[in-house]
Amino acid sequence: MSSLSSIYKTTIITAIRQETTGVKTFTVANEDGSEIPYTSGQFITFIFNHHGTDERRSFSISSCRELNEPLSFTVKRIDNGSYSRLLNDKAQVGDKLYLTGVAGVFTLPRNPEYYQQYFFFAAGIGITPVFSLIKALLHTQPKAQAVLIYSNRWQESVIFFDEINKLAEAHPDRFKIEYLYSTAHNLVRARLSKALLPVLLKEYGKVPKPKMLFYVCGPYNYMRMVNLSLEEQGADSEQIRKENFRPFERPRFTTEPPDQRLHNVTVKFDGKEVSFTCQYPETILEAAKKNGISLPYSCEIGRCGSCAGRCTKGKVWLSYNEVLMDIDLKHGSILTCTGHPVGGDIVIEL
Ligand SMILES: Cc1cc2nc3c(=O)[nH]c(=O)nc-3n(C[C@H](O)[C@H](O)[C@H](O)COP(=O)(O)OP(=O)(O)OC[C@H]3O[C@@H](n4cnc5c(N)ncnc54)[C@H](O)[C@@H]3O)c2cc1C
Ligand code: FES
Known part of the structure; x- marks a missing residue:
């Protein structure tokens, strides 16, 4: 029996960019300098040694393959986090990172032309895969409409602020943005809520609901609220794509397989x-x-x-x-x- 233990690949950091306070984007390549293949919206998983044990951390890809951007991912520094602090505080261009794979299904659908309007709900660092997808969508689907509802504390914490605005300028008829700031004086348009979501859907919605596709990425409670609200607004669960950055709470399994043999x-x-x-x-x-x-x-x-x-x-x-x-x-x-x-x-x- 041969082993697959050679699956860990060495990658090299080729560029680092500070985005906002505590958030950096890292560009990586294979050890021989070649580009790492990926699909826009996917994530990359690294393995590292922490106090003697191998640990893994995943990061969504913020670059866009359709625009030939080399694989980049964007990391928010977590105060007591082991790997996000290591990357943000210590990593340098030329450092090696050990990749276990590129994966994920938070990507454009198999039939992108079927949907006419794409709504992206992102909060904070949840913008990373969404940014990748919006670039891919606008570039590959000339008829698709895109709406980004992006929640942050204040404008200074908006990651990719300039790039997103430039995309909107380049596609004024197809890409609309609603920035929501939780510190805003106008409380009606501050936090995204079950009350505000239908208002925004009505304001920006241009096509019948079955022709809309929704992408959601942010903290757990935010994602739960958006998901429930969208379902209440008549969205089918197949129309809602979610990326969960903290998927580690073990769900309870209630059923057993029909066949339990070897x-x-x-x-x-x-x-x-x-x-x-x-x-x-x-x-x-x-x-x-x-x-x-x-x-x-x-x-x-x-x-x-x-x-x-x-x-x-x-x-x-x-x-x-x-x-x-x-x-x-x-x-x-x-x-x-x-x-x-x-x-x-x-x-x-x-
Ligand atoms: C599919 C997927 C995609 C992801 N994409 C990104 C991304 O694009 N950018 C990014 O910055 N992170 C992303 N993450 C989260 C990332 O993998 C790490 O969980 C995060 O960087 C913290 O790791 P750490 O080693 O620094 O913290 P740890 O040492 O694991 O945790 C330290 C402390 O921080 C808390 N903590 C752990 N993770 C988070 C979190 N996400 N938010 C708040 N508190 C946390 C823990 O509860 C613990 O108390 C993604 C995760 C998944 C599963
Ligand atoms: S490792 Fe299987 S779904 Fe996360």
Whole structure:
């Protein structure tokens, strides 16, 4: 059995830019100077050693592949945070970072021309994947309308303020922005709330609701409020894409797979192939780890998409999934961190 432990890639920081106080953008390349492939809106996961244990942190990509921008990600310094402080306070151009993968499904839809108007709800550092997506959308979909509702404490903390405004100037008929400041004197337009959201939807909405697609990224309570409000306004859950930066609280699993027998799992990755056995309650990811096989992952609870792959033979049952849409599942997408083989042996491509 060969091992996939060579999946960690060395990357080099090629540029660092201060955005706002405590927020920096890092541009990275492969060790040989070549560009790292990615899809706009995805995230990158690094591995680092913290007090003797390997830890992982993910960062959304703020650059846009469609504009040929080299992979950049933007990090907010968390006061007592280990990795965000290391990056913000110590990292220099030329430093090496160890990449476990680029992943995520917070990307433009498979059928972007179907939707006529895209609403982006972002709060604070939640702008990072949204900025990447807005650039990609405006560049690739000449008929699409975009609206950004961007919440911050005050204007000084708005990340990418100048770039976003320039995009609006370049696309005056297609891109509208509503900046919301929680410190604003006009309390009616300060925090985004269940009362304000329908008002903004009415003000900016130009097409029938089924032709709208919504992207949401920000703190947990903000995302929950936006999601509930959009559903109350008649949005279908398939129309709401969410990126959760703190996906680590373990959800409760209430169902069990229809088949709990031992099955063989074959994983194809980076031109290699490995096989191992897996039996419920062990997940595919846990079985791989037990066999000394390193697969990509981050949250391990079905909430980030780092471990997503495609099942090309057999069937995988997911105990939990907050990232894959029905259309992804129909195309065979699976998560190894909450996935269990059912009904026979399986083959997965990562
Ligand atoms: C899919 C995904 C995309 C992400 N994208 C970005 C991004 O684009 N930019 C970015 O800056 N971060 C992003 N994050 C968050 C990032 O991965 C780290 O969680 C964050 O940088 C803190 O890591 P740390 O090691 O500094 O803090 P830790 O050492 O892990 O935590 C230290 C303390 O900070 C708290 N804490 C941890 N994370 C956060 C947080 N996000 N907000 C507030 N408090 C926190 C912890 O509860 C703890 O008390 C993303 C996370 C995910 C899962
Ligand atoms: S590791 Fe996050 S969804 Fe599987």
